[in-house]
Amino acid sequence: MASCLDRASAAEAGLNETRTNNVRRHSSLQTARFLFLCGLTSAGVALAVEKIPEFRLKDPAGREHTHRDLLAGNTVVMISIPNAKHGENQERWMALLEKALPGSSPQIVIVQDLSQSNVVQEATAEMKQRYQPGQRPLLLVDETGDVRRAFGVPQDETTVLVCDRKGTIVHRVSDVSEPDRVREAVKDVVKAAEKLDTVRRR
Structure with missing residues (x-):
């Protein structure tokens, strides 16, 4: 009799453990889904966005610019x-880019994420020395990395975006650094920019 009770108790304990594991698994899936919908992976890496985020950044000369x-x-x-x-x-x-897109359209903007730089003082000094207000490209300093994250750009990566007048990101190139691949990627960026100009003129 005791043996039967022991087996029944063990079976019930096993069933409870299975239920607990299922609840935990479901909870983890729900949490992962919530983080995804919030624009983050479980590792805290920003996902790609479709629109230009709101921001305020200064250029090296101290002038403030917004989205x-x-x-x-x-x-x-x-x-x-x-x-x-x-x-x-x-x-x-x-x-x-400057060779392929001469003139003033489209405008070119560089956002420099200082939070990831290991030469912050040197980089800041060089940007202040070389930057001229009104120049192309417009140079913006992201001291905290918040704007980089708002654009959905991962750490340790250079990303190039093409945006229309409504703030929609229509083209994105990420983590391309080899010379041949950069040349091909620039062609795609130029095509995307020229397509926007064609649509605007219609």
């Missing part, structure tokens, strides 16, 4: 990091 400045026309936005690794890639991108 509304990006709505003045079609815009190419580069979000990167002022350090040795990404600095070389920025120069590669910018040389090709």
Whole structure:
């Protein structure tokens, strides 16, 4: 009799453990789904967004700019990091973009995430020395990385976006640094920007 009771008790305990595990699994799935809908993965990495987020940033000369400045026309936005690794890639991108997109349209904006730089003082000093108000590209300083995250750009990555006048992000290129791949990616960026101009003129 005792043996039967022991077996029954063990079976009930096993069933309760299974139920508990199922509840925990369901809870974890619900939490993951909630985080996804909030724009975050469980690791806290920002997901890609479809619209330009609201922000306020200063250029190296101290003048404040907002997301509304990006709505003045079609815009190419580069979000990167002022350090040795990404600095070389920025120069590669910018040389090709400025050659392929001469003139003032689309405007080109670089957002520099200082929070990830290991040479903050040197980078800040160089940006202040080289930057001229009104120049193209417009240079914006993101001291905390909040704007980079709001754009859905992961850490340690250079991302280039094409945005229309309504703030919609119509094209995105992420983590491309090899020269040949950058050249091909720039062609796609230019096509996306030119397509926006064609639509606007209709």
